[in-house]
């Protein structure tokens with residue numbers, strides 16, 4: 446058996462979580478059009494004939510301003526240090542940005558400390574003309590000595606099989622760490638909280654998505670029904686009004702969308718109750734961050 450850990454890193458919003466979901470064929474990592482959607486390390490297991498790949502999706506590497514973000518970046522760095530193979534993701538839509546260069550500096554540090562294969566993944570090729578990818582490959586090749594360079598589209602599913610074939614070659618021999626049916630190490634509670642947060646991210650703007658956290662208060666399974674109660678934390682009273690929405694409309698829409706995703710993922714009926722509470726300054730508060738699982 447070939448098996449090992451593959452960590453996906455990159456600046457925020459390049460498509461790391463979309464790739465994790467695409468490689469798993471199941472949505473276990475939340476995705477939005479906004480940067481910093483992913484806040485924790487997300488483990489997914491890819492099963493291939495003769496191989497098991499333990500994939501780690503990570504928060505985007507960025508300059509952190511809040512304690513929450515410092516923890517997010519630390520999580521990404523630590524997960525990259527565990528990797529047998531590093532996936533370093535960038536976008537095909539433009540030349541390397543300052544954020545990409547910061548990621549590459551980190552890759553250099555990790556590979557200098559302990560040499561390991563680093564793949565450059567040029568994502569979102571569906572958005573550009575093929576002719577634009579070649580100069581990008583040249584740009585990035587000047588910046589680092591890549592083991593492999595793989596242009597792909599996580600969203601359209603382009604070149605993913607080739608990526609996995611190349612990856613398996615670089616994995617060590619070993620015993621598979623997870624059972625054949627294992628998809629993730631995340632509990633249903635965590636998945637439920639994340640799906641609620643995703644729907645909120647998609648429906649709120651500006652500072653609000655970043656001021657939100659979700660905590661599951663109660664999760665009861667009764668046969669084929671799950672009864673879930675969750676609290677959405679915001680930082681200010683004014684945000685609470687916005688998250689609840691006019692006559693509760695936004696909260697209701699979020700609840701419906703999250704419930705539908707949970708029913709699909711868990712294969713059971715879900716009864717979901719949502720509450721909104723103000724918890725000022727939770728993003729800077731060590732105790733609150735621990736309680737919220739960050």
Ligand SMILES: Nc1nc2c(ncn2[C@@H]2O[C@H](COP(=O)(O)OP(=O)(O)O)[C@@H](O)[C@H]2O)c(=O)[nH]1
Pocket residue numbers: 455456457458459460461462463464475476477478479480481482483505568569570571572597598599600601
């Ligand atoms: N067109 C296109 N969009 C993508 C692709 N991969 C991700 N996206 C979009 O990019 C945004 C950020 O994706 P996400 O996976 O959350 O990025 P992350 O922050 O790196 O995890 C979302 O709107 C995705 O739908 C891709 O291959 N093509």
Ligand SMILES: [Mg+2]
Pocket residue numbers: 461462463475476482483503504505
């Ligand atoms: Mg993500």
